[in-house]
Amino acid sequence: MLEVEQKYRADLGKVREELLKLGASLVEAKEEVDVYFQHPCRDFAETDEALRVRRSGSDVEVSYKGPRMRSNAKARLELTASAEGDVEAVLEALGFKKVAVIKKRREYYSYGPLTVSLDDVEGLGQFVEIEAVASSERSVGEAEAEISALAERLGLRERVDATYLELYLSIFKGGV
């Protein structure tokens, strides 16, 4: 599955109001704790990959994110499996190392084929992510156009191309 998304720094109150005016519907609101892992023998910062274990209540989800595509920085392969049990212990036994824990309160809104997330991220601030799913590289352009159109309508101007992990590392570990 290709995930196409764009993140913006924004005031969530205003965006929420605009979204509801447009007829978007709140799907759910939850706290998410994302633990990012470093690979035992690849430097994910170099390869632009990520491995994340997301816990939300009793749900556990493991996601691998491939490198952002050269043709389009907003698109990347995402593979996800849901899990139960001590996934982190299995990963650590395999040599993966925790590099960051990112906590956020997230509201998911649905707007046509798009998912809009209003994120209040601990230590990083407030962001809006607009996401579409593309089944092929060809449909990435289409998804991107839908994202841009909605961003425009919501008055989102401050694009952030870094991932939350990159933002976290730049602030808390003096990384890139």
Next chain:
Amino acid sequence: MLEVEQKYRADLGKVREELLKLGASLVEAKEEVDVYFQHPCRDFAETDEALRVRRSGSDVEVSYKGPRMRSNAKARLELTASAEGDVEAVLEALGFKKVAVIKKRREYYSYGPLTVSLDDVEGLGQFVEIEAVASSERSVGEAEAEISALAERLGLRERVDATYLELYLSIFKGGV
């Protein structure tokens, strides 16, 4: 969790009969397909570790097995998480490589604190595994004594110390 187990080559028909005479109860019978993976940068054959994805019906279980303990070859650390979705794709994206697919029909019997598995393994033959769980290294000796006592009562004499993966590799890939 420390897994303590011993495997024996045996005629399943005879062992089943003995088990039922002893009052053991059949817990379940199922087909299991185990896919073993090689680590992207560690040689599991050298480190004596294993990563296995077991599918049985719609259940998916991911297990990491640590090296067999020096003090006692029958005991090793086992970490397990249940999963849903394309776990294999996530592992392959992370650089893990499939090295073996082992199919078996397994009957699980419960006998006091022990679990007895009657395994008909495709291409490898018939085996009985007796397993106990030990919470600490100290209780491993006790678990081992229980396993030996039951093996004796079941007339199991042909101990097999190799794992199914090792047996598989020795037959199908000319490995150790």
